[in-house]
Amino acid sequence: MADSEHVARSAHGIGTRHDLPVSPFYAFAGAFAALLVSFLGLGLLWSRSCLTGEAAGRPLPAAVQRCADARATTLALRALGLAAYLALLAHLLLGPDDPARNPAPAAVYALFWAGLVPLSLLCGPLWRRLNPLRTLHLLGRALLRRPEPDRAPPAPLGLWPAALGLAAFTWLELASPAPASRAALLTFLGAYTVLQLAAAARWGEAWFARGDAFEAYAGLLARLSPFGRRADGRLVVRNPLDGLDATERVPGLAVTLCVLLGSTAYDGLSGTAGWTGSLQTSPLGRTPTATLGLLAVIGVTGAVYALCTAATRVRGAGAAFAHSLVPVALGYLVAHYFTLFTTEAPHAVALAVGAGPGPVPEPPLEPGALAALQVCAVVTGHVLGVVAAHDRAVRLQPPERAVSGQIPLLVLMITYTLGGLGLLVA
Numbered sequence: 001m002a003d004s005e006h007v008a009r010s011a012h013g014i015g016t017r018h019d020l021p022v023s024p025f026y027a028f029a030g031a032f033a034a035l036l037v038s039f040l041g042l043g044l045l046w047s048r049s050c051l052t053g054e055a056a057g058r059p060l061p062a063a064v065q066r067c068a069d070a071r072a073t074t075l076a077l078r079a080l081g082l083a084a085y086l087a088l089l090a091h092l093l094l095g096p097d098d099p100a101r102n103p104a105p106a107a108v109y110a111l112f113w114a115g116l117v118p119l120s121l122l123c124g125p126l127w128r129r130l131n132p133l134r135t136l137h138l139l140g141r142a143l144l145r146r147p148e149p150d151r152a153p154p155a156p157l158g159l160w161p162a163a164l165g166l167a168a169f170t171w172l173e174l175a176s177p178a179p180a181s182r183a184a185l186l187t188f189l190g191a192y193t194v195l196q197l198a199a200a201a202r203w204g205e206a207w208f209a210r211g212d213a214f215e216a217y218a219g220l221l222a223r224l225s226p227f228g229r230r231a232d233g234r235l236v237v238r239n240p241l242d243g244l245d246a247t248e249r250v251p252g253l254a255v256t257l258c259v260l261l262g263s264t265a266y267d268g269l270s271g272t273a274g275w276t277g278s279l280q281t282s283p284l285g286r287t288p289t290a291t292l293g294l295l296a297v298i299g300v301t302g303a304v305y306a307l308c309t310a311a312t313r314v315r316g317a318g319a320a321f322a323h324s325l326v327p328v329a330l331g332y333l334v335a336h337y338f339t340l341f342t343t344e345a346p347h348a349v350a351l352a353v354g355a356g357p358g359p360v361p362e363p364p365l366e367p368g369a370l371a372a373l374q375v376c377a378v379v380t381g382h383v384l385g386v387v388a389a390h391d392r393a394v395r396l397q398p399p400e401r402a403v404s405g406q407i408p409l410l411v412l413m414i415t416y417t418l419g420g421l422g423l424l425v426a
Contacts, residue, residue: 024421031379031417038383039390039410049395051388053246057228057236065235074129078138081130087352089189097182103351105180109173110344114337116214117330120221124228127218133193134208137200149204158210158251161199163259165192165213167298170263174270175290216256220326221333223247224384244388247323254322257329258305261416262298264332268423269297304415311408314396321409324389328413331381332420335374339363375421382417386410 059065067073088104095102119126128134141148172188173179200207208215222228224240247253269275275293282289305325309317347360363370389409 051245054231056242057238060235077129078135081132082135085132099180103348106344106348114341116218120218124225125222153203159256160252161211162213162216163256249319257325258302260329262301266297308408308412324385327381327384331377334377382413
């Protein structure tokens with residue numbers, strides 16, 4: 001690969017993708033060394049579980065808690081989220097069917113989808129309060145004067161609806177024929193809104209935490225925020241790994257994260273010359289081939305996870321170690337979407353406030369700095385995954401197997417690391 005910067009149109013029809021201008025050897029060697037050293041260091045120095053989950057955290061000042069929990073704050077956030085949603089719909093309904101002049105596609109893929117990453121990391125589960133679907137549900141219930149349903153969503157559902165929702169959205173973004181078209185976005189948003197509100201009408205507001213793909217996605221990323229709530233409801237500042245350790249083990253958690261990891265990996269694959277050529281020459285056509293490719297990458301991601309966790313011989317290992325995939329997914333998201341967010345999100349805001357079509361801003365980082373950020377994001381995510389898995393392993397396994405039993409998890413992290421970096425340098 002040439003050291004010069006290569007720019008290609010991204011799979012979702014907006015933005016650009018920048019190849020990694022560093023030697024693959026140094027990227028892979030550095031990643032492998034970081035994971036191996038972290039594993040050996042943890043095995044020698046971290047012999048018992050240190051993370052305390054929802055019990056951890058230093059309380060924030062009482063004034064901060066009162067402000068965060070105030071009714072006025074909640075109403076303001078709900079109004080902001082609903083106003084943004086209605087503005088998006090207005091642009092989709094009335095604006096031009098051209099991503100260069102209509103802010104809606106960039107608002108969906110860059111400002112919202114990629115922007116949920118920094119929002120959740122910096123502010124915790126804030127999207128829960130901004131979520132316009134929750135607000136529409138509450139408004140509809142108030143207008144119809146219907147009480148909140150007293151039945152909770154069935155426990156076996158867990159995060160499975162969120163996994164399916166994420167798969168549908170990533171198909172729209174990465175494999176559909178026209179992901180940035182008004183018709184495609186309106187169809188998806190309309191169908192998704194109706195389904196979510198229908199489910200909430202049956203099971204109440206509790207549905208959104210697990211059934212809404214975007215709230216579940218933001219909530220998982222928020223586990224790594226330094227801000228959160230303890231089990232007693234107090235707002236605290238905490239070690240992000242304690243927040244990660246508090247991730248609830250529910251059905252579909254591992255599947256949701258594998259969908260997120262696999263779709264992000266496919267986003268990297270879709271920018272390679274080899275896959276682009278395959279899409280153009282496939283006898284099946286572009287969309288079926290892209291769909292099969294997306295499903296295949298997600299399937300391989302899940303199969304590798306299932307095999308490696310089964311090899312630990314820990315009962316329920318698939319659910320027990322699923323939380324360790326959250327930082328891995330975060331690393332992939334930062335590596336793949338940093339440029340999209342920092343260029344297309346400001347462009348979408350400019351178009352939304354009335355600025356005429358203009359050039360998309362240049363990335364804030366030079367190619368070398370961008371390469372360093374991408375490698376660091378992927379490697380750091382995997383190292384944090386090793387730490388989270390190690391702490392859980394020494395809690396669940398007998399001391400004599402606490403380190404040796406983690407070898408399959410180390411293999412998992414190395415496989416994901418090499419795969420992720422391989423897509424970046426391809």
